[in-house]
Amino acid sequence: MAGFRSLARQVRDPGCDLALRRYSLRKCLERFAPYGHRATWDHLCRRHGFGPEDREPDPARLVAALDELEEARAVWLAYEEKFAARRRREKHDGLRRPGWFDDWHRRTWGGNGVARCDDPSTHPTMPLAEALRRLISALEAGPRATCPVCAGDAIIWRQDLLNEPWFGPVCTDCGVVVPQPVLTPEALAAAKRRMLLRPRKELASVA
Numbered sequence: 001m002a003g004f005r006s007l008a009r010q011v012r013d014p015g016c017d018l019a020l021r022r023y024s025l026r027k028c029l030e031r032f033a034p035y036g037h038r039a040t041w042d043h044l045c046r047r048h049g050f051g052p053e054d055r056e057p058d059p060a061r062l063v064a065a066l067d068e069l070e071e072a073r074a075v076w077l078a079y080e081e082k083f084a085a086r087r088r089r090e091k092h093d094g095l096r097r098p099g100w101f102d103d104w105h106r107r108t109w110g111g112n113g114v115a116r117c118d119d120p121s122t123h124p125t126m127p128l129a130e131a132l133r134r135l136i137s138a139l140e141a142g143p144r145a146t147c148p149v150c151a152g153d154a155i156i157w158r159q160d161l162l163n164e165p166w167f168g169p170v171c172t173d174c175g176v177v178v179p180q181p182v183l184t185p186e187a188l189a190a191a192k193r194r195m196l197l198r199p200r201k202e203l204a205s206v207a
């Protein structure tokens with residue numbers, strides 16, 4: 001199975017068939033897709049001006065999309081390296097972290113679905129690297145009450161997600177499934193209350 005870097009080389013290779021270059025970019029998303037595969041593809045298509053089903057996109061646009069993806073990947077891999085080193089030190093010193101913190105890192109290792117967007121058409125519009133920088137700052141700063149990417153506070157608990165983790169807090173502004181480690185217990189509780197209140201509110205607005 002080809003790795004991210006050899007796929008990236010194919011995307012840039014002017015001697016390659018255009019359909020193959022496009023296919024290789026999609027394959028890159030199987031290695032690294034911060035919003036999940038479909039949402040990250042939708043994001044790159046919109047930002048770089050080619051259609052999700054366009055079989056012959058402008059090669060310059062494909063390469064620009066790859067540049068954006070690679071920049072984000074570098075940001076994320078640098079964070080993971082730092083995180084792994086810190087975790088080794090902490091374990092050596094006998095420091096424990098809550099199990100779900102490590103679980104979340106294990107599930108998203110390599111950066112896939114790190115800021116998953118369950119609805120592929122709803123995701124942050126900023127460059128991927130910027131979204132990841134914000135997420136990393138939030139992970140390093142400790143729990144908070146707002147979305148780590150867009151700072152919105154309309155976070156709602158969802159039980160019916162289409163991908164792992166299957167349930168969790170979702171920012172209704174930018175669409176990301178917020179990693180639980182970045183939210184305070186109060187913010188998580190509030191998100192769950194909003195889920196419980198939602199049906200009643202909808203009834204009220206009908207009346």
Ligand SMILES: [Zn+2]
Pocket residue numbers: 147148149150151152171172173174175176
């Ligand atoms: Zn958000």
